[in-house]
Amino acid sequence: MSKILKLEKSKLDGLIQFLNKRYELFGPKEINGQIEFARINPGDELRLDFLNTVKSPKDIFFAQTQPILHYKDNSVKEPALKHKPVAIFALHPCDAQAMKVLDKVFTQGKYLDPYWDGRYRDSLIFSIGCNTPATTCFCNCTGLGPFSKAGADIFLTDIGDSLILEACSEKGIYFFKIAEDVAWKEPDDDDLKKAEQIKEAAQLLLSEKFQAQDIKSILEKSWDNPVWDEISNRCLSCGLCSYLCPTCHCFDIQDEKLPGTEQGVRIRIWDSCMFSLFTREASGHNPRPSIAARFRQRVMHKFNYLIDDFGVLGCVGCGRCVQRCPVNVDIREILKGFLNGKG
Amino acid sequence: MFRKETMEMIEQELRAKVKALLKEGKVKLVLGYQKGSLPFNATPTIVEDEASAERLIFDFSCGPGLAKYLLRKNIHSPGQKTGIIAKGCDARAVIQYIAEKQLRREDIVIIGVPCQGVIDPNRVRKKIPDKEIVGYAIDGDKFIIRLRDDSVVSLNREEVIARACLRCVYPDALDADIFITQPRKDVEHVNRYNEIMEFEKMGSDERWNYFENEFSRCIRCYACRNACPMCYCEECFVDKTDPQWFGKGTGLSDTMLFHIVRILHVTGRCLDCGLCERVCPMSIDLGLLNGKMNKEVKERFNYIPGLDPERPPALATFDEGDRQEFIL
Ligand code: SF4
Ligand code: SF4
Ligand code: SF4
Numbered sequence: 001m002s003k004i005l006k007l008e009k010s011k012l013d014g015l016i017q018f019l020n021k022r023y024e025l026f027g028p029k030e031i032n033g034q035i036e037f038a039r040i041n042p043g044d045e046l047r048l049d050f051l052n053t054v055k056s057p058k059d060i061f062f063a064q065t066q067p068i069l070h071y072k073d074n075s076v077k078e079p080a081l082k083h084k085p086v087a088i089f090a091l092h093p094c095d096a097q098a099m100k101v102l103d104k105v106f107t108q109g110k111y112l113d114p115y116w117d118g119r120y121r122d123s124l125i126f127s128i129g130c131n132t133p134a135t136t137c138f139c140n141c142t143g144l145g146p147f148s149k150a151g152a153d154i155f156l157t158d159i160g161d162s163l164i165l166e167a168c169s170e171k172g173i174y175f176f177k178i179a180e181d182v183a184w185k186e187p188d189d190d191d192l193k194k195a196e197q198i199k200e201a202a203q204l205l206l207s208e209k210f211q212a213q214d215i216k217s218i219l220e221k222s223w224d225n226p227v228w229d230e231i232s233n234r235c236l237s238c239g240l241c242s243y244l245c246p247t248c249h250c251f252d253i254q255d256e257k258l259p260g261t262e263q264g265v266r267i268r269i270w271d272s273c274m275f276s277l278f279t280r281e282a283s284g285h286n287p288r289p290s291i292a293a294r295f296r297q298r299v300m301h302k303f304n305y306l307i308d309d310f311g312v313l314g315c316v317g318c319g320r321c322v323q324r325c326p327v328n329v330d331i332r333e334i335l336k337g338f339l340n341g342k343g
Numbered sequence: 344m345f346r347k348e349t350m351e352m353i354e355q356e357l358r359a360k361v362k363a364l365l366k367e368g369k370v371k372l373v374l375g376y377q378k379g380s381l382p383f384n385a386t387p388t389i390v391e392d393e394a395s396a397e398r399l400i401f402d403f404s405c406g407p408g409l410a411k412y413l414l415r416k417n418i419h420s421p422g423q424k425t426g427i428i429a430k431g432c433d434a435r436a437v438i439q440y441i442a443e444k445q446l447r448r449e450d451i452v453i454i455g456v457p458c459q460g461v462i463d464p465n466r467v468r469k470k471i472p473d474k475e476i477v478g479y480a481i482d483g484d485k486f487i488i489r490l491r492d493d494s495v496v497s498l499n500r501e502e503v504i505a506r507a508c509l510r511c512v513y514p515d516a517l518d519a520d521i522f523i524t525q526p527r528k529d530v531e532h533v534n535r536y537n538e539i540m541e542f543e544k545m546g547s548d549e550r551w552n553y554f555e556n557e558f559s560r561c562i563r564c565y566a567c568r569n570a571c572p573m574c575y576c577e578e579c580f581v582d583k584t585d586p587q588w589f590g591k592g593t594g595l596s597d598t599m600l601f602h603i604v605r606i607l608h609v610t611g612r613c614l615d616c617g618l619c620e621r622v623c624p625m626s627i628d629l630g631l632l633n634g635k636m637n638k639e640v641k642e643r644f645n646y647i648p649g650l651d652p653e654r655p656p657a658l659a660t661f662d663e664g665d666r667q668e669f670i671l
């Protein structure tokens with residue numbers, strides 16, 4: 001069986017139905033006027049033309065509120081982790097790489113995170129090339145690009161009335177084998193040429209030119225840079241950028257007891273280094289007392305520490321934080337500032 | 344129809360007047376806006392010397408609020424003279440801070456600008472979904488939105504300007520020390536509660552369902568709270584840990600409780616500036632809840648926050664004449 005197949009969009013339903021039977025399937029669809037990754041059920045309209053979703057897809061694997069255990073009197077029950085494997089259709093390449101970054105954090109460090117691992121390990125990721133990157137995208141600066149196959153099991157290219165599908169991993173190749181009933185076609189030379197042209201045109205739309213990895217050595221010397229104060233004077237210290245970011249992964253653990261009973265639940269919830277509570281210690285002392293210190297942590301973690309710890313950049317260049325920051329704190333401007341000697 | 348003065352005229356006068364204030368030592372610094380990195384987003388800036396005043400702008404992209412920065416001790420402290428470029432809502436926030444004893448009037452130089460509303464990028468994005476917007480121009484009373492492929496989309500003011508601005512009654516900074524060009528004065532008096540009155544006609548189940556659907560999308564990023572000029576508690580109730588007051592998960596009841604309590608905390612103080620709604624990444628209809636409470640406060644106590652620095656917030660006073668039919 002070939003590694004590259006073609007599927008007419010009019011036959012896409014067959015693939016979706018097949019996926020739906022075997023997987024817990026997620027894909028881009030319109031919810032309240034915004035496109036988000038959500039469960040795809042037969043008949044749902046898939047939207048492949050989106051620029052970038054507002055929320056990242058990370059919560060498919062890393063739930064914002066994850067029950068860890070339920071307790072009642074003296075008994076403790078852990079929630080079952082068994083589930084159908086997850087498939088995500090049409091992740092942008094930046095998000096697919098972001099899931100790989102998170103996988104490193106949750107599985108390659110000292111501890112294995114069972115909640116993440118249980119969902120990501122046997123998942124099937126369909127990335128889709130971005131024919132029209134957004135003006136806020138800068139994946140070309142983070143070692144990727146709008147047609148990067150990093151993190152994809154199967155890579156899709158939208159060539160108009162058809163999709164070109166390329167298996168990029170063992171899982172992808174296996175999927176082609178089992179999904180033999182889908183109305184695949186063999187792509188001809190014209191199709192492949194078209195895909196190549198679309199890819200080249202997309203790359204030209206990305207306007208940023210810097211390389212994010214070059215910033216690490218500058219950051220190592222920038223602990224006391226006044227630029228942190230300048231940014232923090234504007235920054236609201238909210239959690240918007242971290243919560244929309246596909247690679248932010250900090251969390252908190254809370255016990256919630258039903259009042260008047262000996263019954264409750266322990267949950268793992270998202271947290272953000274931009275919240276002052278994040279580092280506040282039981283004594284009341286806060287080692288990161290200012291917005292400047294917190295913002296520095298956010299940048300250092302992504303562009304310095306994660307390279308040390310896991311050999312990856314903690315930013316994939318999706319531009320979500322750029323797009324939505326309430327006060328237009330633009331990470332690209334900050335990085336370019338460092339590269340241009342402001343740092 | 345938009346005002347005839349060009350943005351250049353406003354900017355020229357703005358920069359000149361700010362330079363003069365700094366030169367004459369009347370202020371130590373001025374809070375203003377500079378051009379942002381996206382067409383609809385200016386970014387706040389602090390100007391401390393005449394040369395930096397050159398970067399000041401004022402236009403439809405100046406959505407962020409500036410007043411709250413006055414409460415940051417590293418930016419403003421009592422006795423320091425600080426200038427603020429003020430839209431109507433920024434000036435009302437300053438006045439409310441004075442009423443709430445957070446600022447002293449004599450420390451602040453209010454520099455009024457002729458606000459014609461600010462763009463709500465979310466509204467435009469919903470009108471032109473998944474197209475890349477690279478700029479805009481004004482033509483009569485239309486916004487001409489330029490897309491990356493050089494095509495244009497023409498939108499009406501009502502489709503682009505923030506909802507709160509469309510129903511704003513006080514676009515001219517009240518009590519301005521300096522006004523850049525002329526106050527608008529020509530505001531049409533829209534009934535700011537029209538939308539609320541429509542909503543009130545719905546049954547209680549229907550209203551509850553509406554809010555459930557809205558708040559079920561909340562990701563608890565607290566951008567609404569952190570942007571809100573009236574949410575300035577040193578420690579927010581939702582951040583209390585010893586003991587912890589609130590559940591922090593994204594279950595609907597915890598999320599709704601957070602929003603209900605936040606709204607109660609700003610009731611009688613909310614300026615209807617619309618910032619909370621504008622910054623929300625999940626496009627949650629926060630304006631409706633605020634609007635309802637503002638209407639209640641107006642009807643019950645004849646109080647509109649941010650108008651009178653001498654009058655304490657509605658819920659911080661007691662009057663024998665207050666309606667209290669809800670007390671059984
Ligand atoms: S950078 Fe923007 S989004 Fe991030 S915490 Fe600051 S204000 Fe919020
Ligand atoms: S830091 Fe911003 S641009 Fe980078 S991955 Fe996170 S949200 Fe995307
Ligand atoms: S950052 Fe790159 S991969 Fe991500 S959406 Fe934009 S173009 Fe696509």
Ligand code: SF4
Binds near residue numbers: 571572609614
């Ligand atoms: S609650 Fe919303 S509308 Fe009211 S003052 Fe705060 S940000 Fe403005």
Ligand code: SF4
Binds near residue numbers: 560625626
């Ligand atoms: S800004 Fe929106 S998503 Fe964030 S906490 Fe407020 S309502 Fe929730």
